Amino acid sequence: xxxxxxxxxxxxxxxVQGVGFRAWTVDTARRxxxxxxxxxxxxxxxxxxxxxxxxxxxxLERACRHGPxxxxxxxxxxxxxxxxxxxxxxxxxxxxxx
Numbered sequence: 772x773x774x775x776x777x778x779x780x781x782x783x784x785x786x787v788q789g790v791g792f793r794a795w796t797v798d799t800a801r802r803x804x805x806x807x808x809x810x811x812x813x814x815x816x817x818x819x820x821x822x823x824x825x826x827x828x829x830x831l832e833r834a835c836r837h838g839p840x841x842x843x844x845x846x847x848x849x850x851x852x853x854x855x856x857x858x859x860x861x862x863x864x865x866x867x868x869x
Contacts, residue, residue, distance in 0.1 A: 778807075778822040778852040783835055785845035787817045793865050795839040796831075800863040803827035810866035820852060821863070 783792070788811050796809040796819060805823035812818050821831055838844050 776822065776824045777828050778820065779828055779832065780850045780852045781819040781821070781832060781835055782812075782848045783817040783819070783838070783844055784815075784847070785838075786841075786843040787838060788815060790841035791839050792817050792842050795842075796835070797863055797865060799834050800831055803830055805831060805863055806861075807863050808866040809863075811868040813868065818869075822852075 793809045793811065796817070800807065800809070800819075800821055803823065805821045805827050807819065807821040809817060809819045819831075819835065821828055832847065832849060836844055836847050
């Protein structure tokens with residue numbers, strides 16, 4: 772699968788672990804037709820690498836500013852990634868914690 776459009780990295784801060792944020796992100800990204808991954812980080816944040824059409828990437832970023840109902844997002848830091856994630860062949864998935 773080749774994704775045309777931007778690739779972004781989001782780091783989501785707040786109460787975002789233990790609230791279903793990763794599963795919610797996978798569902799949201801797949802509905803938007805994106806590829807990439809989401810993972811917990813040991814510092815308590817959630818990291819997302821996503822690629823796809825600009826409207827889908829923007830929609831995921833907007834959605835992550837709220838997250839699933841139990842989450843309490845305090846900040847989302849976006850950076851542009853230089854190339855699509857290697858996981859584009861497999862769609863969007865959860866990756867191991869780092």
